[in-house]
Structure formats: structure tokens, C-alpha cells
Amino acid sequence: MLYDVWGDTVNIASTLKSACPPGAILVSQNVCDRLHDLYDSVFRSLAAVREHRGAHGVKVSYARILALQDLNEDNVSLRGLDAQGAELVDINLPKANLSAANFNQSDLSNANLSNANLDNANLDNANLSGANLSHAKLSFAHLNKANLSSANLCNANLICADLSNANMSGVNLRNATLNGANLNGAYLTGANLKGAKVSISELSAAFIEGAIMPDGSKHQSLKDSK
Numbered sequence: 254m255l256y257d258v259w260g261d262t263v264n265i266a267s268t269l270k271s272a273c274p275p276g277a278i279l280v281s282q283n284v285c286d287r288l289h290d291l292y293d294s295v296f297r298s299l300a301a302v303r304e305h306r307g308a309h310g311v312k313v314s315y316a317r318i319l320a321l322q323d324l325n326e327d328n329v330s331l332r333g334l335d336a337q338g339a340e341l342v343d344i345n346l347p348k349a350n351l352s353a354a355n356f357n358q359s360d361l362s363n364a365n366l367s368n369a370n371l372d373n374a375n376l377d378n379a380n381l382s383g384a385n386l387s388h389a390k391l392s393f394a395h396l397n398k399a400n401l402s403s404a405n406l407c408n409a410n411l412i413c414a415d416l417s418n419a420n421m422s423g424v425n426l427r428n429a430t431l432n433g434a435n436l437n438g439a440y441l442t443g444a445n446l447k448g449a450k451v452s453i454s455e456l457s458a459a460f461i462e463g464a465i466m467p468d469g470s471k472h473q474s475l476k477d478s479k
Contacts, residue, residue, distance in 0.1 A: 352390075362400075431455065 329346060334354040341361050348368045355375045363383045370390045377397045384404045392412040396419050403423045413433040422442045431451035436459040444464045446456075451467060464472045 328348045328350075330350040331346075331354060332350050332352050334351060336359055337355050337357045339356070339359045341356075341359055341364060343363050343365075344361065345365045346369060347365055349366065350370045351366075351374055352370045352372045353374060354371070356379050357375050358378045359376075360380045361376075361384055362380050364381070365385045366389055367385050368388045369386070371386075371394050372390050373393045374391070375395045376399050377395050378399060379396070380400045381404050382400050382402045384401070386404060386406045386409050388408045389406070390410045391406075391414050392410050394411070394414045396414060396416050399416075399419045401419055401421045401424050404421075405425045406429050407425050407427040409426070409429045411429055411431045411434050413435075414431075415435045416439045417435045418438040420440050421444055422440050424441070424444045426441075426444055426446050426449050428448040429446075429450070431449055432455075434451070434455065436451075436455055439459040441456070441459045441461045441464050444461070446461075446467050447465050447469050449467045456466075461472045466472050
């Protein structure tokens with residue numbers, strides 16, 4: 254014999270499930286009110302608290318980015334995470350699935366994101382200085398005006414990534430794949446591009462003074478070549 258469950262309970266539960274975004278915790282208004290003065294300690298990296306009115310006027314709240322810097326796990330799945338403006342310095346998330354995540358204006362300096370999947374992620378204006386992104390997947394990622402100075406991107410996949418106006422001075426791009434990437438206005442001064450898959454025409458839109466070129470030679474400015 255089969256039983257189906259119908260009614261407001263099921264409808265409300267379904268609505269609440271769809272209301273909670275990835276990387277968030279859904280709580281009742283009463284819980285939100287009780288913990289209001291404790292957010293800084295309980296939800297250390299709380300980015301925002303918003304209200305959502307579900308079916309039948311049920312009122313709930315959700316807290317985004319709850320103590321994410323304490324996660325520090327391998328292979329964790331945070332696809333589509335909204336972490337805009339989050340403080341995630343030194344976070345350790347190797348092999349994490351962060352595809353389509355929003356890290357716009359976030360501080361990920363010195364983060365360990367090796368082998369992470371950041372395809373289609375929004376990292377515009379993010380601080381990734383000194384971050385380890387070796388073997389990371391960043392195809393079609395948005396890194397406009399991002400700070401990647403001294404970051405490690407060796408063997409990273411940056412196919413069709415938007416790196417326009419990014420600060421990539423001193424970055425390690427050894428054996429990285431940059432085919433189709435937008436490097437317009439990017440600062441690659443002193444970068445290591447040895448073995449990287451990128452055309453000279455694509456590099457011509459960037460500032461590459463003192464960079465190690467894909468063939469292993471050091472780029473010289475017109476001034477130095479005279």
C-alpha cells in the first residue's frame with residue numbers, strides 16, 4: 254500500500270527548501286531574534302541576513318556565509334555559493350567545487366584553492382594575492398580587476414577567463430592554459446609564463462615587462478632592446 258502526503262505542511266516545507274540559497278542556513282524569525290546580538294561570534298563571517306516570505310505568510314530568515322573560514326575541508330561542494338565581500342584570508346579548500354560561486358570583492362589572500370573547481374565563478378575585484386590556485390579550474394571565470402599578485406596558478410585552466418585589468422605581477426602561470434582569455438590591460442610584469450598555452454597576440458594586450466615568456470625567454474621592453 255502506498256501513501257502520499259499532501260497539504261500545507263508539505264507545501265511549506267518545499268517552499269522553505271527552495272528559499273534557502275547554497276551555503277546558507279535557514280532559521281525561524283524567533284531564532285533570528287534571539288541570536289541577533291550574537292551574530293558576530295556565532296556567525297563569524299556573516300555577510301547578510303535577509304527575510305523571505307514563503308507560502309501562507311510563513312516568515313523566515315537566512316544567514317549567508319556562516320563561519321566559512323572555519324570549513325577547511327577537502328572536496329567540499331559549495332557550488333553557486335554567494336560569498337560576495339567575504340573575509341576568507343588563509344582559507345583552506347583544496348579540490349572544492351566552487352563553480353559559479355560569487356566571490357566578488359572578497360578577500361581570499363593566501364587561500365589554498367589548489368585543484369579547486371572555479372569554473373564560471375565571479376572573482377571580479379577579489380583579492381587573491383599569494384593564493385595557491387595550482388591546477389585549479391577557472392575557465393570562463395570573471396577576474397576583472399582582481400589582485401592575483403604573487404599567486405600560484407601553475408597548471409591552472411583559465412580558458413576564456415576574463416582577466417582584464419587584473420594585477421598579476423609576479424604570478425606563477427607556468428604550464429597554465431590561457432587560450433581565449435581576456436588579458437586586456439592585465440599586469441603580468443615579472444610573471445612566469447614558461448610553458449603556458451597562450452598566444453603572443455593575446456599577451457600583446459597585457460603589460461608583460463620582465464615576464465618569462467612561454468618559450469622560456471624573458472620579455473624585453475622596447476627601451477631595453479635598444
